[in-house]
Amino acid sequence: MQFKLLIAFVDDDVTEAVMKEARRAGATGATIINNARGEGIKRQRTFFGMQLETQRDVLLFVVERHLARKVLERIAKIAGFDDESGKGIAIQIDVEDAVGVAHQIERLKGKVEEEL
Template identity: 60%
Template structure:
């Protein structure tokens, strides 16, 4: 089985919704890194050096490659990336190797067979 790493950077109030839609699309779990910071095309305003914007979370999903695009599209839709510039970003990268997924592979086999 081959895997992709999906990385989504979203406002923290969207994290639960993103997790829900990713699971519905086939993700078996995620790692959430809270309080991520970033800066887009237009820097945000500050007040005495404090940024006046909500915190971001970084969500890391290790998913089977046949499910990755569907999950990525659901994340983008739920987060409103296309409708709301600056609302976040999500992307995928190839995973060369992974260890520790034995329990998830059995769960994925049935679902991936339908995709092939």
């Protein structure tokens, strides 16, 4: 089985909804890194010298390659990436090799067959 690494940078208030929808689309879980910070095209607003910015979470998913695009699209929809600038981004990267995923392969076989 081949995998993709999906990396999503989302506002922390949508993390739970993104996780729920990613699971529905075929993700088996994720690693969540809290309190990330980023800056896009538009600089963050300030108030008396303090930056006004929402906290971000970084979600790392190792997803079977046939399910990756569906999961990526669900993340984008739930997080509202296309609704307005600065809502976040998600990317996918090929995974050359992975260990520790053997317990997921049996569960994924049926899901992948449905998708194909």
